Amino acid sequence: MRKIGGPEGKILKKYVGGRVVDTEDESMIKQLSRTGLIHRGLSIEQKKRTAKTTVLGCRGIK
Numbered sequence: 001m002r003k004i005g006g007p008e009g010k011i012l013k014k015y016v017g018g019r020v021v022d023t024e025d026e027s028m029i030k031q032l033s034r035t036g037l038i039h040r041g042l043s044i045e046q047k048k049r050t051a052k053t054t055v056l057g058c059r060g061i062k
Contacts, residue, residue: 004037004060012037012061018052025051032057 004012011028015021015038021029029051032038037057041050053061 002060003062004057005062008032008037009060009062012053012057015051016053016058016061018050020046021049021051 003009007028008031011025011032014025015029020043021040026049029038029040033040033051037054037060039052039054041052042048043050
């Protein structure tokens with residue numbers, strides 16, 4: 001598998017452990033979730049969107 005760099009790689013690294021989605025990352029998160037590199041969710045307690053890098057996404061990080 002090829003390694004993913006650039007802005008996509010930075011996003012994947014940022015969300016490896018899972019966290020609340022920053023508003024500036026929203027569009028990139030949507031794109032990466034469509035390809036299966038990030039999983040999106042919802043924190044019921046915080047009432048905010050969350051994201052976490054999938055296993056496939058972790059293998060693509062440089």
